[in-house]
Amino acid sequence: MYCKDHDEVCCTTCIALNHRSCTHVHSIPDEISELFDAKIQEDMTLYLQSRESRFKHIELKTTEAMKDLESSRKEADMMIDFAKQNLVAHIEKLSKQAKDEVGKEYLATKEQIVKKRQEAVEMTDDIRMKLIDFETLTGGNRSQQFVRMKIANKKLKEEKQMETALKCNAMTNTCISFEIDSRIQVFLQDIKTLGRLSFTRGTRRYTVDTIKDVNVKLQDDKATCDISGSCLIEDGPLLLTDSRNKKLKSVNIETMAVENVYTFGHIPYCLCSTSKDEVVVTFYKHSNFILFILFTAKPSHSRKVNINHNCFGIAYGDDKLYITDKAQTLYIHDMTGNELQKISTDSLGIALFSKIRDISFSDSMQCAVAVDESKGVIIFNDQYQHIARYCDPELQGAAAVCTDDEGNIFVCGYYSHNVLQLGYDGKKIVDVVGKSHGIPSPVSLCFDSSRQRLVVSPQNGRDIVKIIQLMY
Structure with a gap:
């Protein structure tokens, strides 16, 4: 038997004891043709495969971590003997x-x-x-x-x-x-000890394994796509803002197909996830408000929050919203829109930004990372103090930024057509993506930590989003 009200399968005895008041009770053998949905089975298969892949990845990484741990212990013992x-x-x-x-x-x-x-x-x-x-x-x-x-x-x-x-x-x-x-x-x-004990993770140096193109243009799109923002919902789809078509598009990360759409009345630009089923979106021209969207089975408008400044890049972290104004200021708001703090200068009163664009929050490092079109990457600690900067000719027109779950920073250059990996200290670790990988003028980035994928939206690719499988 199947109780649709509780979405449970059970025997006839349980139906009689526990589901007597339910109105949608079915006999599985008699009504299997109506109950069985091949699409749901296909989705479940893909989901289980995805979960299996994730846990295999975790198993592999924990094995590597154990080897690193054993090696580091021996090295620490050697250092003690040396001391x-x-x-x-x-x-x-x-x-x-x-x-x-x-x-x-x-x-x-x-x-x-x-x-x-x-x-x-x-x-x-x-x-x-x-x-x-x-x-x-x-x-x-x-x-x-x-x-x-x-x-x-x-x-x-x-x-x-x-x-x-x-x-x-x-x-x-x-x-x-x-x-x-x-x-x-x-x-x-x-002296109570011979030295200071610390626990650090080894720095990952990512390289490109494979690159897949995902065409996100839909039949009813009236114009060529312009993907300006991207984010991943936990255990969910890849969400993209299509500015030119005024849409929020949901892409199945496994099938690489657009499965859901939400249409706006204004031009969406950046977005970030605040929970496993909610995102918040900024808008390009009408930029003094943000919209919260519930992205469940059917996307719906949750609430609108008016802001007293322009809203461009946006990130969520520590139950706060970090919003850039595409000018010279980074704002921190609570979830109801109240301004908590704004940052525009360093401790000496020198301007930090000239044209701030994107912002990302690292949960693992509890820090915010901003990118400025001409001043590069600016890193803040949990007290909103400027602690590091990366500005180099190899990064031209810093456009977007994201982080992995270990504090590594990815930043893309619009004019240099590349993606760099930086450390929390603002020092470059490696060139992850270069011109040879064919990522022209990237404008948005997001990182899939569970699958080690970097999602890049090239401005000149228009309808194409690049899914880059990384390895280290």
Whole structure:
């Protein structure tokens, strides 16, 4: 049995117990021709294949991650051993220096003691000779005794002074002691670890594997397509804004076919997803408002929010909207349209933008990345502070930006006909797409993290969107 009200298949007993009030209960064998939909089965097959592919990809990447983790642990252990060896070698060097200083002081002091000892021996001998000489005159000529006595007395005074000097010098600096530098003890007591432990992911360097063209022109389109914006809904379709035909088009990422359309009264330009079934769209000329669109089975207008400035590029992150005005300012709004902050200058008051275009928010790095047509890529931290910039002649006319789930940044150049991969620090990692790949004047980018696909909309391709399968 099948209960359509609850979309459940069950036995007759369950129908009788749990679905007695349901009005749309069917016997599967009797009504299979009406219940079975080959299109739904086809979609389910494609969906399951997509899910299988995603989990296989996760399995592969986790295996690679485990290998990298094991390798990094061994490298960290080697660094610890190396640090230990360096510390031991340095301590041994300090120990040798200290012993050399002790030896030097020992030799200098020993030399002084030996010298004084020799002087004392000489003085002892001199006094003994005087004593013998003085004793031989006893009972003799008194005049000579008197003279000898006075000479001896004078000599004794000199020798007494010498004795005092010898005694003081001999008893001083005869012991060597060593005391460790207290700063070393304090430092070692304060140190709780040999170094700082950090966990980092290896930088991916993407390259092009394959490129597929998707024609998004529909029979009822009145003009050649002009795809100005793109985004991916979680586990859902690729959404494209077709400015010239005033449409929001939904593309099945597996079949590469347009399956759903929403038509606007104004010219749509950029868009971003705010949830698994909602997007928000900006408009090219009537640009002082944004529209929220529910993109379920049948797309519908959710709500309109008026904004007090021009709206061009748009991104969603941390429950906020980041909106550019295609001039010199980046605005941050809450989800009801209230302005929270605007950014136009750096900490020194210097203008950050001249013609800001697109904006992207990286959930993994909690940062916003903006592109300016002439000033390149500008990166902000979670406090909206400008922390890095990339501006180079190889990126001309920066038009669009997006990020992967590891903080890598992709930016396309309208005039340089390329896509570059940058790091969070604003440094270039690699040229992902070049002129040889045939992406003329790209104007929009989005990244499919689950499939490692880069979606590029070339201005001169018009009806064609490029699906670029990347590898690393």
